[in-house]
Structures are given as C-alpha cells and as structure tokens.
Amino acid sequence: MNNLSQVAEIIKGAKRPLLCGHIMPDGDSLGSVLALGLGLRRLGKEVTMVSSDPIPEVYLFLPGVEEITVGHLPERDYDLLIVLDCSVKDRPGPLVLPLLERDLPVAILDHHVNDHPFGNYNYIHTRAAATGEIVMDLLDLLQVDLVLDIAVNLYTAIVTDTGSFRYENTTPGTHQKVARLIDHGVPVSKLSNLIFGEQPLESIRLMEVALGTLELSECGQIAWMSITQEQIQRVGAEDQHVDGLINYPRKIKGVELAIVFRELGSNLVKVSFRSKYKVDVNLLAGTFGGGGHVRASGCTIEADLAKVKDEVLKEAHRLLRGC
Ligand code: 5GP
Ligand code: MN
Ligand code: MN
DSSP: OOOHHHHHHHHHHOSSEEEEOOSSOOHHHHHHHHHHHHHHHHTTOOOEEEESSOOOGGGTTSTTGGGEEESSOOOOOOSEEEEESOOSTTSSOTTTGGGGGTTOOEEEEEOSOOSSOOSSEEEEOTTSSSHHHHHHHHHHHTTOOOOHHHHHHHHHHHHHHTTTTTSTTOOHHHHHHHHHHHHTTOOHHHHHIIIIIOOOHHHHHHHHHHHTTOEEOTTSSEEEEEEOHHHHHHTTOOGGGGTTTTHHHHHSTTOOEEEEEEEEETTEEEEEEEESSSOOHHHHHHTTTOEEOSSEEEEEEOSOHHHHHHHHHHHHHHHSTTO
16 A cells, blocks of 8 residues: 555646546545646646546536547547545456556556455555545645645535535544635535436436335334336336435434445346444445445345345345344
C-alpha cells in the first residue's frame, strides 16, 4: 500500500492518464472520475475518462459528464491508468480489463475494504466516506483549485455515498470537506433535487412492482425484495432504475439487514446488501465473491433467482442467529 503523497507524485508525473470508475456507475464513481479528470486537465494533462456501462440518467447533469467515453476505449498512448472507487480487477468492467494485460502502470484510489488491490500504486482509505473525499485530498496535494465544476462533482460523490450524510461512514471530516465545497458555491438544494428529489417515472413504476415482492423474516430483522428482467421490461424500466430501491426494505422499523435480488440474466443475479448496526455485509457479500463496505455491499452470483435467494437467505439467517 502507498500513502496519498506517493500516489500524487505518480499522477503528477503522468501526461496522458486514463481514468475509470466501476461498472453500474454510481454518484461516487462518476463524481470522483470527473472531479479528478477536470482537475488533471487544469494541470495541462491530456485526460481521457471512460465508463464500461452507460451513465445513469440521474447523473447526466454532472459537469463534464459528456466527456466520459462510454462503451469503447479511445486508442491513445496512455501512460497511467487511474482506477477510482474500486480495487478488484472485475469492477472497472470489460472496457478496461484488456488494458490490465498490457504493461500500463495502474494507480488505485478507493475506500472499499480490500487487502489486495490490483494496482501498482494503491491508496485505500476505508474510513473515507466516499472516494470523492480521497480525490479532494489529492487535488489539494496537487494544488488544484476547487472550481465550481470540480466542487459539484465532489459534492455529488460524497452526498450519494453517505446517503445525504445519514450513514455511519459520515465523519466530522466529511462535513468539513463539504463545508468547503459549499463555500466554493455548490448549490446544495438544487443538487438535492436533481439527485434525490426527481426520479424518472420508470423508477416509481419499478418501485411499485418491487414492493409487491417485499418479504420479511419471521424475526423481522431481514427484509428482501426481488426484481426480475421481466418486471423491469414490463414497466419500461432499465437496470439503472433499480438503484436506490434497497432503501425501502432498509427503512422498515426493526430491520437490520436489507437485501435486493436483481436478475441480470437467466442465470445471473446481482445481490445488494445494507445493514444498520450489526451485520458486516462486506463479509456477507464476500462469502459469495463480492465485497464493498461494512454497511453496504454487493455481489453477482451465477445461478437462477430461486437458488440465489435460497442460498443468500440461508446465510443471512445464519449470521443473524436466532432469526
Ligand atoms: P450497490 O448495492 O449499491 O450496487 O453496492 C453497494 C456497495 O457494494 C458499493 O460500494 C459497491 O461498490 C459494492 N459492490 C456492489 N456489488 C459488488 C460486487 O459485485 N463486488 C464487489 N467487490 N463490490 C460490490
Ligand atoms: Mn461506488
Ligand atoms: Mn464509493
């Protein structure tokens, strides 16, 4: 592992960096890529930003988002790959995977628990609420001004990963950083509306369908929902509209562990986990090959929906003994 100054030096030395986040990009992944990308441009670097998956509609307002190349890799003579908000090889997605076979150096900035990040230079800070916090420290080290476009991206990264500063990962440092961003002119209530206050109709229709599948364990501590491809298509939604649905089972009084099963294909299921006080969902996702954080994690399992539900719920009940 490296410290942030070491990674900052490596980044300073790069002329043509390629930046990416993770598949199914979220606010932290996109906000971090854009804040760093725009920041490095201000230092005169030839920056390329890519995403394996499409940008969810809700994030299309982010300053600079139109400069992220989606789904294909521009042919350029990159001299550094900077991976943000993930540190396991499969998370950046199919676009970036072939690059890892070349001898392009890789720098990773992440806040997920991972003792074996795949980069040549790795800065993993698990107490950072969002990768955006790390990027902000890095931009300070690189002496990049937090101009409004950068500040908006950093704010979005932090506000999404902290659930508007409500989750356990929020620290005094998080608030201090955000205070600085607001000082730089971030329009807080406008962004709250754009990110949380306005949902596409498809998301609401999907919520209606998903809530119909809500189940609760006998002990009342585990709540889960499942969403099939057929349901997504029936309401004219897309995978991006599933994001955030897990907050509903999580909200139920007495629920410690919330789970959403999302069918990705006939034999492929994405599972999301959230916990409130006790269950280490990073470990839980880890038993199925995934990961994340103590209170928010996920994994993708190759099996049909019924089998995945059966296995995951068995493990969940085992973890919450007496449930
Ligand atoms: P979500 O449920 O919102 O997709 O993800 C919650 C958290 O778990 C995020 O921090 C995300 O990065 C992580 N996560 C989700 N799916 C996976 C996965 O398949 N593998 C790993 N390592 N982390 C995941
Ligand atoms: Mn993320
Ligand atoms: Mn994150």
